[in-house]
Amino acid sequence: MATDNQKATWDGGRFLKTLGYFGVIPFVGSFRWIQKLFGGDAPKPGQPAEVVLVAGATGGVGKRVVRRLQQKGVKVRALVRDARRARQILGQTVDVVEADITIPETLTPQVMQDVAAVICCTGTRVQPVEGDTPTREKYYQGIKFYLPEVVDTPEYVEYNGIKNLLDAAPNYLRNSGQKVLFDFTKPSTELKETWGALDDVVMGGTSESSLRLIGDAALFAGTVSTANSGGFVSVRTRNFEPALDLSEFEGIELRVKGDGKRYKLIVRNDEKWDSIAYCYSFDTIYNIPITVRIPFDRLIPVFRAQTLKDNPPFDARQVYAFQVMLSKFEYDGELNPKFEAGNFQLQIESIKAYGSAVKPRFVMVSSAGVTRPGKPGLNLEEEPPAVRMNDQLGGILTWKLRGEDAVRSSGIPYTIIRPCALTEEAGGEPLMLDQGDTIKGKVSREDISELCIRALNDPEAAHVTVEVKEAESGDRIDGDTSLFSAVKSDRDRQAIGV
Incomplete structure (x- = not known):
């Protein structure tokens, strides 16, 4: 396995595929208007069907x-x-x-x-x-x-x-x-069109992941590498249009079965691509299903893995996107203590909002x-x-x-x-x-x-x-x-x- 100082072949094709899926240029912004101009606008996730x-x-x-x-x-x-x-x-x-x-x-x-x-x-x-x-x-x-x-x-x-x-x-x-946001036990075309891989290929890395619907869960799996100064894999939703209003709830609940590694849930209040995000790290137990409850007030405001001490708290009134990540880094340059380069897998059964009257x-x-x-x-x-x-x-x-x-x-x-x-x-x-x-x-x-x-x-x-x-x-x-x-x-x- 290549180390941080080693170079590996970068996949430009996958880089372009990622940009096309989300309709953005990292660190610059959206080119959705170009897609609309040529009639190629991607589907817009909205409130889950109820x-x-x-x-x-x-x-x-x-x-x-x-x-x-x-x-x-x-x-x-x-x-x-x-x-x-x-x-x-x-x-x-x-x-x-x-x-x-x-x-x-x-x-x-x-x-x-x-x-x-x-x-x-x-x-x-x-x-x-x-x-x-x-x-x-x-x-x-x-x-x-x-x-x-x-x-x-x-x-x-x-x-x-x-x-x-x-x-x-x-x-x-x-x-x-509770409000079921994503029920991965019921595979659908809408779920496939909502979630996409977002890996360190956007920064020159070589890690690769995918989210596959396997009947009773979504399987987030692949290989994470630290080559080319990379070290993260993730899956992210396209922006919700309109944003989700979860203000009547207390937090987010994940039902997952992992591999013993530490993952992050990332939630965004801003529709911009490279925006301030709100994060929570959670540990998994090898091959054992667990329920992870994340109160909104425990979400940490970060920008590119740097915590923001004076940023406003998470605003549940407008939620634009969810992301699940495995990263070499925790926050502020600290390393993820449970990170290992190589293969990984996390099964996600559901994502819910909880705590409403x-x-x-x-x-x-x-x-x-x-x-x-x-x-x-x-x-x-x-x-x-x-x-x-x-x-x-x-x-x-x-x-x-x-x-x-x-x-x-x-x-x-x-x-x-x-x-x-x-x-x-x-x-x-x-x-x-x-x-x-x-x-x-x-x-x-x-x-x-x-x-x-x-x-x-x-x-x-x-x-x-x-x-x-x-x-x-x-x-x-x-x-x-x-x-x-x-x-x-x-x-x-x-x-x-x-």
Whole structure:
């Protein structure tokens, strides 16, 4: 192996390839504008794809949830039983997957790919016995009561189906305080186009590395040499456009399996190529998977491996690039104590942001009244038809409550919304949120759909079961305040429904 004072053949072709991949000239700047001029602009990585899965997407609430998510620019996937009918209702721009929550085999990994949250609007189909159009319109508007009948089997839809959906949900939904930035266990073209090798060839060295997707991880491997005064290898992302905003998190988490060497994570706040970077060194254990947590306040500001004592701290509001490096040097001329020239390898399973407040990742639309059938002292004459006719309807409310219990015990942060009688009205009225399952009234499907979406981004909605109805006064769905601020977490209540 050549030493620092020895000369080795420099690979100019690889040097040019590196420049072309990142669109830069080291120490000078970007020539991306030249690429654009000749139509050769490279792909621009952005926020990792996150999908909200809407189950029951063609129902009265579900189709509104889909529409509102699209209007907000959220990537949405509609889980439906009939894709052809769904496209007629939802349009051609919606990502539609055909599956049946009562048949677990249909809830494939493709259905759940990149799903960051689930809004479950499924329900047993109930319709008036009289099936003419005027009757159905009055029935669904809540204008008049007509004798209902169930079309599906409530046990299968309200309980077994919910359990199947929870079982199929990605495991990381149980860690809603995290954001998956790169999941290398799921190889994709986007990952290949985002990460590229950046070795000491840009400074005349001969080290060489690559990042290969090997199915269950990304393999960062190659040979590091100190010839020609070199001594580092790395892989770096192209700049994110727009920059990532990680300000709600506390730090970065790596899941890696290494070779016993010391590596660096480098994060950049600046879109310039040769800019100030923020670094953290971490040791690996030979052939043993480890989790490395790096708080943002432990990142060291450096410029070309020289620490900057007076530089501002890392700004998580704008992250332009990540880099993983094996280098001969630590900081300020000190040597990496675990560096060895020669072959190396580091498997990277994932890169995540961690430390955010827990937010709901599973929102379930249930029903007010689920705890009332069979409740001692209940005056059935004053109860809604669904409570009075629970037995005739196949125990629909009883099975909804069982489905709720499955959600509450799943380990996934959740919000369970129990609307009173649903109507087709325009919405926008003040809402009352209550707990204890005693209120009666009505509420529009429009307002319930927006409440489902609002819950996803509200930490105060986590682990909450709540009933909802229109009120004469109170907060409206389009207000700035959290509608969940006055309710209690289920964990703080002695029992559900009391």
